Amino acid sequence: MTTSNRNVVSTLGxxxxxxxxxxxxxxxxxxxxxxxxxxxxAAINPSDLGLMFGxxxxxxAEFSPGKIVAPMxxxxxxxxxxxxGDAIRIGxxxxxxxxxxxxxxxxxxxxxxxxxxxxxxxxxxxxIADARTCLELPDDLPIESAAASFxxxxxxxxxxxxxxxxxxxxxxxxxxxxxxGQMLAKLCKEEGVPLVNIVRKxxxxxxxxxxxxxxxxxSSQEDFNxxxxxxxxxxxxxxAFDAIGGGNMASRVLSAMDAVCMKGTAxxxxxxxxxxxxxxxxxxxxGPTILDRSFGFTWNVSGWLVMRYFMxxxxxxxxxxxxxxxxxxRSTTLxxxxxxxxxxxxxxxxxxxxxxxxxxxxxxxxxxxNG
Amino acid sequence: MTTSNRNVVSTLGxxxxxxxxxxxxxxxxxxxxxxxxxxxxAAINPSDLGLMFGxxxxxxAEFSPGKIVAPMxxxxxxxxxxxxGDAIRIGxxxxxxxxxxxxxxxxxxxxxxxxxxxxxxxxxxxxIADARTCLELPDDLPIESAAASFxxxxxxxxxxxxxxxxxxxxxxxxxxxxxxGQMLAKLCKEEGVPLVNIVRKxxxxxxxxxxxxxxxxxSSQEDFNxxxxxxxxxxxxxxAFDAIGGGNMASRVLSAMDAVCMKGTAxxxxxxxxxxxxxxxxxxxxGPTILDRSFGFTWNVSGWLVMRYFMxxxxxxxxxxxxxxxxxxRSTTLxxxxxxxxxxxxxxxxxxxxxxxxxxxxxxxxxxxNG
Numbered sequence: 009m010t011t012s013n014r015n016v017v018s019t020l021g022x023x024x025x026x027x028x029x030x031x032x033x034x035x036x037x038x039x040x041x042x043x044x045x046x047x048x049x050a051a052i053n054p055s056d057l058g059l060m061f062g063x064x065x066x067x068x069a070e071f072s073p074g075k076i077v078a079p080m081x082x083x084x085x086x087x088x089x090x091x092x093g094d095a096i097r098i099g100x101x102x103x104x105x106x107x108x109x110x111x112x113x114x115x116x117x118x119x120x121x122x123x124x125x126x127x128x129x130x131x132x133x134x135x136i137a138d139a140r141t142c143l144e145l146p147d148d149l150p151i152e153s154a155a156a157s158f159x160x161x162x163x164x165x166x167x168x169x170x171x172x173x174x175x176x177x178x179x180x181x182x183x184x185x186x187x188x189g190q191m192l193a194k195l196c197k198e199e200g201v202p203l204v205n206i207v208r209k210x211x212x213x214x215x216x217x218x219x220x221x222x223x224x225x226x227s228s229q230e231d232f233n234x235x236x237x238x239x240x241x242x243x244x245x246x247x248a249f250d251a252i253g254g255g256n257m258a259s260r261v262l263s264a265m266d267a268v269c270m271k272g273t274a275x276x277x278x279x280x281x282x283x284x285x286x287x288x289x290x291x292x293x294x295g296p297t298i299l300d301r302s303f304g305f306t307w308n309v310s311g312w313l314v315m316r317y318f319m320x321x322x323x324x325x326x327x328x329x330x331x332x333x334x335x336x337x338r339s340t341t342l343x344x345x346x347x348x349x350x351x352x353x354x355x356x357x358x359x360x361x362x363x364x365x366x367x368x369x370x371x372x373x374x375x376x377x378n379g
Numbered sequence: 380m381t382t383s384n385r386n387v388v389s390t391l392g393x394x395x396x397x398x399x400x401x402x403x404x405x406x407x408x409x410x411x412x413x414x415x416x417x418x419x420x421a422a423i424n425p426s427d428l429g430l431m432f433g434x435x436x437x438x439x440a441e442f443s444p445g446k447i448v449a450p451m452x453x454x455x456x457x458x459x460x461x462x463x464g465d466a467i468r469i470g471x472x473x474x475x476x477x478x479x480x481x482x483x484x485x486x487x488x489x490x491x492x493x494x495x496x497x498x499x500x501x502x503x504x505x506x507i508a509d510a511r512t513c514l515e516l517p518d519d520l521p522i523e524s525a526a527a528s529f530x531x532x533x534x535x536x537x538x539x540x541x542x543x544x545x546x547x548x549x550x551x552x553x554x555x556x557x558x559x560g561q562m563l564a565k566l567c568k569e570e571g572v573p574l575v576n577i578v579r580k581x582x583x584x585x586x587x588x589x590x591x592x593x594x595x596x597x598s599s600q601e602d603f604n605x606x607x608x609x610x611x612x613x614x615x616x617x618x619a620f621d622a623i624g625g626g627n628m629a630s631r632v633l634s635a636m637d638a639v640c641m642k643g644t645a646x647x648x649x650x651x652x653x654x655x656x657x658x659x660x661x662x663x664x665x666g667p668t669i670l671d672r673s674f675g676f677t678w679n680v681s682g683w684l685v686m687r688y689f690m691x692x693x694x695x696x697x698x699x700x701x702x703x704x705x706x707x708x709r710s711t712t713l714x715x716x717x718x719x720x721x722x723x724x725x726x727x728x729x730x731x732x733x734x735x736x737x738x739x740x741x742x743x744x745x746x747x748x749n750g
Binding site for chain 1: 429430458461462465467624625627630641645646647648649650652659660662667668669670671672673675676677678679680681682683684687
């Protein structure tokens with residue numbers, strides 16, 4: 009038996025053009041540990057948009073039903089030459105119902121249950137996953153939380169876990185009003201973790217204030233640096249997570265941390281001795297990261313990927329992360345909100361694709377493939 | 380009793396002007412664990428020049444006997460505001476003869492011996508140091524090696540120690556023809572450590588080739604990136620030490636490392652899973668570090684300071700580092716060469732100060748304060 013399926017696939021051509029299309033296929037029935045999931049909802053996250061559209065010039069694309077063909081800036085096409093010709097399935101997270109299962113007991117046990125999985129390619133009607141990598145979700149969880157139970161909740165919980173593992177006392181988050189940022193603010197409050205929240209406009213500060221967040225610093229204000237120093241001083245936060253990537257935010261954060269550490273000590277051209285660290289976990293700005301090194305020599309800027317981090321944890325810490333996610337989803341601390349719901353076909357409409365790809369705060373899209 | 384002394388002091392004024400001058404003082408006799416060292420020679424290293432002159436506009440300075448007053452670019456003066464008014468003694472490394480000692484046995488034991496120490500301020504006729512932090516040197520060591528027994532040799536040995544401690548298999552060095560770079564090349568050969576040597580012109584490549592160095596890559600050549608990839612592939616070097624600081628060298632090295640790690644694997648937008656790391660240990664270029672992040676998410680760029688690193692090592696590894704330094708100084712592997720010898724007064728002559736501050740490869744200066 010097979011099941012007819014449509015899935016969103018992104019391919020970069022040798023001509024530098026990016027094609028995103030709905031591809032039809034037949035899925036064969038699950039065997040062994042496999043389960044067949046009917047996708048009930050999939051979150052459209054910046055990481056999905058990055059893989060699906062990346063730096064393509066979507067404004068100049070040709071749109072037709074189930075197909076978008078967009079030119080790519082030459083430098084970007086060159087940088088992405090490694091993916092030329094690869095048909096990449098899109099969709100990092102989502103939840104669905106197990107409608108068929110292989111013969112192994114782990115697979116059979118999930119029949120009829122709602123699960124989230126991480127096989128990739130979840131912008132589909134159906135998807136095969138390994139039952140042993142699925143997270144069984146409570147039946148009464150709203151689809152919004154279920155569909156976004158993986159990327160953002162796991163990222164927020166793993167920020168806290170990283171901080172504790174490395175012995176830091178507080179966190180700085182550079183995109184604090186994002187969906188993830190709001191989750192992190194609530195999580196840090198519950199976990200007693202001091203958090204400095206950097207936003208880039210007043211409305212974003214208001215959003216955070218409305219959920220009871222302290223230490224909000226607006227980078228659009230003239231006194232940003234001074235306030236950032238005050239907030240880091242008040243929290244002792246010497247570990248930052250940055251999703252902007254490009255520009256000088258990481259550098260400014262490190263300078264503020266160094267200024268706090270140097271307070272009341274004699275001049276030292278090598279900067280303060282405390283470790284000051286920024287993890288870059290996203291690429292909202294594709295430009296280069298610019299470090300002015302006005303923060304001495306004891307600093308560290310690193311890439312950070314939630315799955316690589318999670319997989320590096322010992323089993324007992326992985327279990328804690330997963331339990332903390334379920335607890336947070338139930339209490340709404342880690343629950344997501346979506347402004348828009350769209351079907352698979354709508355994703356290929358010009359207005360929807362552009363709005364979705366703008367990644368505007370508070371404008372998240374939920375994909376309902378079988379709606 | 381006191382001893383008349385002159386020492387080189389650098390002070391940044393509130394007006395943004397940098398004053399470097401020979402200051403006279405009386406040194407009181409050593410007590411307790413102290414020894415009084417008559418300085419026989421002190422190496423003038425980039426780290427000394429950085430502290431003494433930094434980004435000051437030396438070309439526009441006023442020179443008078445024993446005094447230089449130089450304007451500072453406004454941005455630099457602002458960045459260095461933490462040192463305004465501090466009279467900073469210059470001279471990180473040097474060797475001398477102990478001519479007086481406190482009453483403690485550790486101090487008495489060094490009377491008449493040649494030692495190197497790290498009290499700072501060694502661009503002086505005399506200096507007090509704690510006997511317990513002095514390294515006793517063999518009597519027959521030439522003054523050039525003795526005077527430079529600390530910064531470069533310890534840095535080279537600690538590069539190798541860092542590599543082993545962190546589990547890397549080889550090193551990349553971005554200023555390979557420097558005095559330190561040549562030491563490192565010889566040390567790595569003896570220690571069996573694969574080393575990629577980046578130089579920026581043909582003459583530098585020739586210097587390294589003349590001492591039997593493999594894997595030399597010239598950044599001024601058009602095929603630099605391709606050759607860098609080949610050299611990293613051949614050596615497996617995924618840890619780099621960079622003394623340039625500004626510009627995109629760290630970024631280019633990380634991209635080459637990622638390209639090597641991705642060879643023969645499928646496209647992965649998150650880059651290769653192996654850790655790729657650059658330590659920035661110097662500031663030959665005061666401009667910002669520019670990372671284009673074309674190397675995925677598993678990377679790390681950190682500041683690195685030899686003394687902070689050395690002090691973080693367990694005692695047995697510190698002992699190994701020190702023994703390896705003495706061995707290398709004796710065998711000339713870690714011995715330094717100087718092109719010029721100058722006295723304290725000459726340092727304040729316009730031509731000498733400018734030539735010295737140019738940090739030209741092969742043009743190192745040795746200070747002989749009592750010559």
